[in-house]
Amino acid sequence: MKLKLFHLPLMIASIAATTTNIYAEQVYHEDAGFVVIEAENFSTQHLDDKRRWLVFSKNTPAHNFADADQAHYHDASNGSYIEILPDTRSNHHEALVRNENFTNDAGTMAVLSYPVYFETPGRYYAWTRAYSTGSEDNGVHLGINGQWPESAKRLQLCEGKHAWTWSSAQRIETNHCGTPNTIYVDIPHKGVHTIMISMREDGFELDKLLLTKDKDYIPVGKDKSETLSSPKPLQEKTQLLEITDYTRVLYAIDDFKIENTGEIPYYQHKAENALAINAVKTAYRNKFARAEYIVQAKEAGSYILNLVTLAEIDGESTYLVSINDKVIGEFTNPETSNDYQEIYFSMQRVELTSGDIIxxxxxxxxxxxxxxxxxxxxxxxxxxxxxxxxTN
Known part of the structure; x- marks a missing residue:
């Protein structure tokens, strides 16, 4: 059944809701001179009011768009592919309508985008894994960063009909089937570049796109897996775990002066990012060590102060917080079975002025x-x- 063209926008929008999948979380990258893209994992599609790329798999519901062949997901990579529909010109006997079922102007109809991070700039030769059953469903355009260089237009698939087939040939006036390995894009510099695909002939079925710096490389079968980025997990904090809202963290090791400030000295316990007392020395036991910080002008104001201590299994230390030698907080660690457990002691509405010594x-x-x-x-x-x- 063929649809009347004035019904197409409404019908396409309806089926697109069930057959078009956009994986915004998919991030492609170049891997050792290769980029491999599953066609259905495009980032965006636009200029698609007349023709649209739709995703097909075994779960795709039936449709009523003009289409000359059955679905071909069985041998598709990852069991899924895209096709541009409706297909109203599958052979020479059906009318060619420019800017509707055919366009030789790259980037003007049904444009897909695939952002890719390239570590290595240079020339990349492009291959598409496509399925063609007729004489008018085997051409597509490639582009980059919103540009459509001559070197990437009119990719043509002539051989390998009725099967998923790789092609990198460019159609030219003197050779409509083109010469293999003549489609390429140039990556100007390291970074993210958007690989693009746009319609030339409706009915084109696309499974995979492969870019390689190796001009002699010939993909076979489903070939390489898609080069998706797998970012490492972000590092979660392991200290100050209960501090969720703060203006400034004054770290004991980094911000406080410890020389000649107390009865006995502190040392830096860097493994725990803490100041500590060397209690191996008996003269350092049961005496206060002290560290100081001078308030800067830009830090003046009213604050809630939270002292973060480390509870220890072998004793419950006492802590004093003072401003200009006036004690504003005295605290004792609780007993613990969890050595170096963070303990939080709060002091409300403390006024700080420039030059104060904490x-x-x-x-x-x-x-x-x-x-x-x-x-x-x-x-x-x-x-x-x-x-x-x-404080507010």
């Missing part, structure tokens, strides 16, 4: 529960950060 002090203590060297182990007064969160 100090954090702690001491090494023991709870007498963890034997060590004939005695008991000491907690080292570890703390990680002081977090500033502006």
């Amino acid at each position: 100090s954090v002090s702690s001491k090494a203590v023991t709870n007498g529960k963890v034997p060590e060297n004939g005695g008991t182990a000491y907690a080292r007064g570890r703390w990680r950060a002081l977090v500033l969160s502006r």
